[in-house]
Amino acid sequence: MERGAIDVGDxxxxxxxxxxxxxxxxxxxxxxxxxxxxxxxxxGGDAWYETVVDPILGVTDERVAVRVRQQGGVHDGxxxxxxxxxxxxxxxxxxxxxxxxxxxxxxxxDLPLLERAYDAYEGMRLTRDPxxxxxxxxxxxxxxxxxxxxxxxxxxxxxYGDAVALGDETYRSFPTSEQLAARTEDELRDLSLGYxxxxxxxxxxxxxxxxxxxxxxxxxxxxxARESLTRFVxxxxxxxxxxxxxxxxxxxxxxxxxxxxxxIEKYYPDCDRGSYAATSEAIRERFGGEFAGYAQTYVxxxxxxxxx
Numbered sequence: 001m002e003r004g005a006i007d008v009g010d011x012x013x014x015x016x017x018x019x020x021x022x023x024x025x026x027x028x029x030x031x032x033x034x035x036x037x038x039x040x041x042x043x044g045g046d047a048w049y050e051t052v053v054d055p056i057l058g059v060t061d062e063r064v065a066v067r068v069r070q071q072g073g074v075h076d077g078x079x080x081x082x083x084x085x086x087x088x089x090x091x092x093x094x095x096x097x098x099x100x101x102x103x104x105x106x107x108x109x110d111l112p113l114l115e116r117a118y119d120a121y122e123g124m125r126l127t128r129d130p131x132x133x134x135x136x137x138x139x140x141x142x143x144x145x146x147x148x149x150x151x152x153x154x155x156x157x158x159x160y161g162d163a164v165a166l167g168d169e170t171y172r173s174f175p176t177s178e179q180l181a182a183r184t185e186d187e188l189r190d191l192s193l194g195y196x197x198x199x200x201x202x203x204x205x206x207x208x209x210x211x212x213x214x215x216x217x218x219x220x221x222x223x224x225a226r227e228s229l230t231r232f233v234x235x236x237x238x239x240x241x242x243x244x245x246x247x248x249x250x251x252x253x254x255x256x257x258x259x260x261x262x263x264i265e266k267y268y269p270d271c272d273r274g275s276y277a278a279t280s281e282a283i284r285e286r287f288g289g290e291f292a293g294y295a296q297t298y299v300x301x302x303x304x305x306x307x308x
Contacts, residue, residue: 013101199234
């Protein structure tokens with residue numbers, strides 16, 4: 001097992017590990033104390049977070065078990081990690097530590113709602129999750145609270161994922177597309193996936209068989225990328241936007257979930273253009289275009305936790 005540390009002060013902008021991992025972007029990390037998503041207003045904590053990541057092209061050639069915690073502040077703290085290999089490149093990728101957060105937020109409009117959200121969750125970054133687990137997570141997200149979505153993904157890992165050792169601990173990887181495709185609808189329903197079970201099974205089958213690859217979207221223009229992802233069963237425009245934003249690096253994507261639709265109704269009613277595509281385009285423009293997804297994620301977390 002290897003250990004290391006990343007100086008938050010060396011990053012371009014602040015960083016808050018808890019806000020990043022418990023803001024509804026990622027469901028692939030477990031908090032070691034079992035309290036993932038236990039709080040609505042989660043930031044500034046120093047708990048350990050753990051995950052297993054399969055190979056990512058250009059980042060790691062091997063499956064990596066990693067755990068990380070933040071000690072100190074969002075400007076001068078330290079990210080301490082333990083992993084089966086050097087985890088700094090992997091954490092940089094997954095947690096977008098290479099983003100210039102100050103420059104990104106400065107590039108979004110001076111809107112009072114955004115300023116309040118930025119102040120409340122200083123240092124929250126977007127995630128860059130592996131695409132297949134991200135796709136499955138958000139297929140499971142329909143009409144679900146974040147804690148329940150996380151619970152579904154945890155049960156999938158614990159039931160069908162491979163055991164991976166790190167020191168004296170054993171973690172579970174997220175099931176591969178082949179592992180999930182081999183499951184029956186009833187087996188997945190037994191894990192409380194409900195009506196999402198056939199969507200998960202069929203989407204996994206599409207990926208495992210080579211019928212469709214979600215990574216293909218990464219090389220397409222934004223609108224085409226969103227359309228490409230809707231080929232998968234259980235994936236509409238909102239889920240596609242979530243995958244584009246939280247996995248494939250389309251930082252302009254603004255998923256129109258309940259919270260963002262409420263935001264539009266209350267703060268920016270002129271952005272409601274009827275259809276998903278037109279409304280999404282309008283709120284993207286209001287949030288500054290290129291980094292609108294960053295603005296959206298702060299607003300989503302801020303309002304969900306009771307901000308106004």
